[in-house]
Amino acid sequence: MSNHVLVRWTIVPRNCPRPILACPTCGVDRPFHPSGKIRLNANGKRLDAWVIYKCGDCDRTWNRPFLERRLATDLPPDDLAALKSGDPAVVRHLAFDLAALRRKTSVIAQSEEVHVEKVVTGGATGAAGVEIALAVPYPVGIRLDRLLATELGLARSRIVALAGEGRLIVGGGGNALKRPPRDGQSVHLDLADASDGRGIVDAAGGTANCVAHMNGQITCGDD
Numbered sequence: 001m002s003n004h005v006l007v008r009w010t011i012v013p014r015n016c017p018r019p020i021l022a023c024p025t026c027g028v029d030r031p032f033h034p035s036g037k038i039r040l041n042a043n044g045k046r047l048d049a050w051v052i053y054k055c056g057d058c059d060r061t062w063n064r065p066f067l068e069r070r071l072a073t074d075l076p077p078d079d080l081a082a083l084k085s086g087d088p089a090v091v092r093h094l095a096f097d098l099a100a101l102r103r104k105t106s107v108i109a110q111s112e113e114v115h116v117e118k119v120v121t122g123g124a125t126g127a128a129g130v131e132i133a134l135a136v137p138y139p140v141g142i143r144l145d146r147l148l149a150t151e152l153g154l155a156r157s158r159i160v161a162l163a164g165e166g167r168l169i170v171g172g173g174g175n176a177l178k179r180p181p182r183d184g185q186s187v188h189l190d191l192a193d194a195s196d197g198r199g200i201v202d203a204a205g206g207t208a209n210c211v212a213h214m215n216g217q218i219t220c221g222d223d
C-alpha cells in the first residue's frame with residue numbers, strides 16, 4: 001500500500017437523466033429534458049413544487065412534482081428561499097435526482113457521457129500502483145469497466161485482464177466492474193512490473209490529460 005499514488009475521481013454526468021414520455025403534441029414517445037425551471041405554489045401553509053421538463057422536439061412541458069402538500073414550516077427557511085428564487089444549484093440538484101424521477105416515471109434515458117475530475121491527494125512519486133477514490137455525487141449510466149478503460153487509456157480487455165490477475169481490485173467486489181460506479185467506492189491498482197504501469201499511473205492522476213473545470217462541462221436545461 002505504501003508505494004501508491006492516491007487520487008480522487010469526481011465523476012459527473014454530462015447530461016441530466018431524461019424521462020421518455022408519450023408527448024401528446026408529437027404523438028410518439030420522446031425524451032423530455034429539464035427546462036432549468038421549477039414551479040412553486042405556496043397556498044397558505046402548504047407547498048407544492050414541480051420540476052418542469054420539455055419535450056425534446058416541441059415545447060410541450062411535463063411537470064414532475066417533488067413537493068406535494070408539504071407544510072411550509074417543514075422546510076428550512078434557506079431551502080424555501082432557494083426554491084422561491086429558483087436557485088440554479090438547487091434546480092441542478094433536482095434535475096439530477098434520478099431516484100425521485102424514478103418514483104414518477106419508469107422509462108429514463110441516462111447519458112453514458114461523464115466528466116471526470118482527477119485530483120492527486122497523496123502518495124509516492126514513481127509509484128507502482130494507484131488507489132482511486134470515487135466520488136459520484138449524481139447517478140451515472142456508464143459501467144465502471146468502460147469508465148476505467150476510457151480514463152486510463154486502455155482497452156476494456158486490459159481492464160478485465162488486470163482484474164483477472166488480481167492487479168485491479170474494486171471495493172464492493174463481485175460484478176462491480178459491470179455496474180456503474182458508486183459514491184465512496186475505491187479502485188486499487190497494483191502495477192509493479194507491468195509494462196504499461198507508468199502510463200496507467202499518470203492517466204489515473206490526470207497528468208496525462210487536460211482537466212477541464214467541472215461546472216462548465218454539464219448541460220442541464222435550456223441555458
Ligand SMILES: [Zn+2]
Pocket residue numbers: 023024025026027030055056057058059060
Ligand atoms: Zn413533443
